[in-house]
Each structure stands twice: as structure tokens, then as C-alpha cells.
Amino acid sequence: MRIKFLMNILLTFVWVALTGSFSLVNFLFGFVLSFLTLWVISADTSKRKYFKFVPQLISFVFFFLFELLKANIQVAYDVITPTFYMRPGIVRLPLDAESDLEITLLANLISLTPGTLSLDVSDDKKVLYVHSMYINDKQEFIDDIKNGFEKRLLAILR
Numbered sequence: 001m002r003i004k005f006l007m008n009i010l011l012t013f014v015w016v017a018l019t020g021s022f023s024l025v026n027f028l029f030g031f032v033l034s035f036l037t038l039w040v041i042s043a044d045t046s047k048r049k050y051f052k053f054v055p056q057l058i059s060f061v062f063f064f065l066f067e068l069l070k071a072n073i074q075v076a077y078d079v080i081t082p083t084f085y086m087r088p089g090i091v092r093l094p095l096d097a098e099s100d101l102e103i104t105l106l107a108n109l110i111s112l113t114p115g116t117l118s119l120d121v122s123d124d125k126k127v128l129y130v131h132s133m134y135i136n137d138k139q140e141f142i143d144d145i146k147n148g149f150e151k152r153l154l155a156i157l158r
Helices: 003-017 024-041 049-080 100-112 136-157
Strands: 089-094 118-119 129-133
Touching: 003 024, 003 049, 024 049, 049 136, 089 136, 100 118, 100 129, 100 136
Parallel strands: none
Antiparallel strands: 089 129, 118 129
């Protein structure tokens, strides 16, 4: 996977050098063009993990940015309006993540989102305790994290 990524970056720089335009848009276009070129000429179907990884990673970044924007708007609205809509609580979140890296990244992603904070991980690494400012339905909150952050993060890491 590293070799394909390095080839992708190298072809991107070749594209940028050939076009003579050193802009971000041209760099991104060159990256996408070289990614598609590598995908087309890749004959070995068993070594196509890179071609699944990059779209999943890009999708995850946009998903996180959307969730970040949504949480910022929710917290800002609650701060600006005279009525508080907060229903704070601590939720016990069962984990599918197993390794220390997976758990750490998930906990950090949760903490980076305004209105939520990862508090602790159980000793057996099966449960993550999360504080949230907005818990209207505990099961819905758990499902949102499991089907959002955790599912997408594990798809990238595994």
C-alpha cells in the first residue's frame, strides 16, 4: 500500500510539473488523476487495498467535518438562546474497537466534537465512558457513535 501511495504522490508531482501550475486545485486534480491511472493499470486484484483505503479516508474526513460543523452549530445555538436545551449525561458505550490505537483514535474523535468528551476506558477495554451535553435518547446516542465514528474508523484501520 505504501508503494502505491508513493507512486501516486510521484505521479501527482509529475502532473504538477508538466502543467506548470503549482496551485492546490491542480495538485488535487493531479492526485485524483494519478489515483485513477494507478487503479486502471493495477492488474493484481488481490493488492487493491489502497484503492479502497483512499476513498474511505476521504469519506471519513468529510463525515468528521460534517459532524464537527453540526455539533458546533448545536452548541452555539444553545449558548446564544436564552433557553438551555442541554440534557447532560454520561453514557456507557460498548466498543467494537479492540486495539489501543483504535480506542485512542475513537476517544479523541469523540472529544474533538463539541459537546462530547471521552472520560475513561474500562480495564478490559470493552467499554468507553462518554459525557455528552445532549442525551435525549441514550440508545440513539450510542447508535450514532457506533454507526458513525466507530464503524467508519474501523473500516479504515482494519
